Amino acid sequence: MAKSYIPVLAALSLCGVLTAADGTTAPAKPGAPATSGAVKKTAPAVKPIVNYNIPLWTEGTVPLAKGNGPLDNPFLTVFEPPVGKRNGSSVIVAPGGSNIMLMYGAEGMDIAEQYNEWGVTAFVLTYRMSPTYGTDARSLDGKRAVQIVRSRAAEMKLDPEKIGFIGFSAGGGLMRPFMATAGPGDPNATDAVARLNSKPNYLAFVYGAAGRAMPGESLKDYPPTFMVASQADTGQSLPAAQLFMDLTKAGAIAELHLYEQGHHGFGSGFGAPEFEDWMPRLEHFLKMTGFLPTGKPATVVAANAGAKQ
Numbered sequence: 001m002a003k004s005y006i007p008v009l010a011a012l013s014l015c016g017v018l019t020a021a022d023g024t025t026a027p028a029k030p031g032a033p034a035t036s037g038a039v040k041k042t043a044p045a046v047k048p049i050v051n052y053n054i055p056l057w058t059e060g061t062v063p064l065a066k067g068n069g070p071l072d073n074p075f076l077t078v079f080e081p082p083v084g085k086r087n088g089s090s091v092i093v094a095p096g097g098s099n100i101m102l103m104y105g106a107e108g109m110d111i112a113e114q115y116n117e118w119g120v121t122a123f124v125l126t127y128r129m130s131p132t133y134g135t136d137a138r139s140l141d142g143k144r145a146v147q148i149v150r151s152r153a154a155e156m157k158l159d160p161e162k163i164g165f166i167g168f169s170a171g172g173g174l175m176r177p178f179m180a181t182a183g184p185g186d187p188n189a190t191d192a193v194a195r196l197n198s199k200p201n202y203l204a205f206v207y208g209a210a211g212r213a214m215p216g217e218s219l220k221d222y223p224p225t226f227m228v229a230s231q232a233d234t235g236q237s238l239p240a241a242q243l244f245m246d247l248t249k250a251g252a253i254a255e256l257h258l259y260e261q262g263h264h265g266f267g268s269g270f271g272a273p274e275f276e277d278w279m280p281r282l283e284h285f286l287k288m289t290g291f292l293p294t295g296k297p298a299t300v301v302a303a304n305a306g307a308k309q
Contacts, residue, residue, distance in 0.1 A: 053077050054123075054152070056144045064137045071132065074141045076123040076148060079112035080156075087119035088159040089291055092145050092200070096169025096208070099130040099138070107168040107206075114279055118292055121158060123149055127174060135177050142178035143198035147185065150196045162291050165200035169236075172208010179203070179222070180214040199223065202291055204282060207236040210243035219250035224289045228257040228278045255285050 054076045056062070065072045076092070093115075095107035102108065104124065112122035127141040146163060153160040167175045182199040189195050204226040213219050225247060229236040237258050247254040257278060286292040 051077055051079050056148055063140055066132055071129060074127050076125055076145055079116055079122040081116035081119050085119045087293055089162040090121040090149055090158045091115050091164040091166055092123045092125050094125045094167040094171030094174055096171045099170045138174045139178035142174050143182050146198045146200050147193050147196045151193045161201055163200050164202045166204035167208045168206045169208055172205040180217040207233055211239035212242055213246055219247055219252055222247055222252040224253040226255050226282055226285045230259045257281055
């Protein structure tokens with residue numbers, strides 16, 4: 001199969017119902033007499049949680065578009081926690097995949113589901129791929145994703161000041177360029193979404209290219225930043241260490257975890273002794289910086305474990 005079709009198939013796999021339960025008839029006790037006209041009791045129906053897509057732009061208005069197919073129209077896929085668990089925080093998840101595909105499982109759905117366990121609404125970003133699109137288009141996708149979530153804050157009962165952005169590998173590489181220009185929207189824009197601030201309130205680089213500040217970029221106003229990689233993955237660990245030092249010198253909030261053993265692409269890390277505690281460390285970071293309510297740790301969702309318990 002040509003690589004260009006992989007993102008489409010991955011995106012299609014996200015559509016539809018994540019979990020659903022139907023009301024069932026309570027079974028009669030063995031030997032119980034039949035009662036004419038009796039109403040059978042049923043268990044209360046559980047409202048299904050459905051994931052759905054939100055396009056970043058309306059069709060035909062995507063900037064730098066080179067076509068109008070599925071790969072030319074970036075979008076967000078929504079993963080919502082149960083109603084009683086939501087705390088108003090949200091996060092945009094940018095999977096990796098060398099910019100030619102997206103790793104929707106280990107770096108998309110698994111991460112979104114863990115955030116849901118923390119009460120956070122997650123938005124998995126399908127951004128534009130190489131070789132058709134470059135960094136300039138992906139930077140626009142990243143900033144627009146933040147603006148879209150902010151535009152839905154009132155409707156979805158989200159806090160517009162608690163929007164995070166977590167990127168894996170190439171998804172982390174997407175973050176650094178767009179953060180150099182993220183900020184207040186254009187007050188004169190005819191598009192209401194474009195008037196909103198495009199800067200996320202916190203960042204997480206997961207074996208995602210970090211590195212030095214870009215020309216004209218001020219790190220003193222950088223949002224709280226969490227970084228994690230394995231030491232041996234030097235293409236990611238050394239840039240993360242560099243950004244950590246630069247952020248610390250600038251007086252910004254940063255936390256860095258480098259694992260002595262391991263490799264690139266460990267996803268959620270669940271089940272891998274080298275990295276299985278990195279998401280609980282992220283949860284702690286988010287509590288300490290005010291993006292999650294403090295309290296007992298949330299349940300850890302095992303990756304690829306099937307239905308939630």
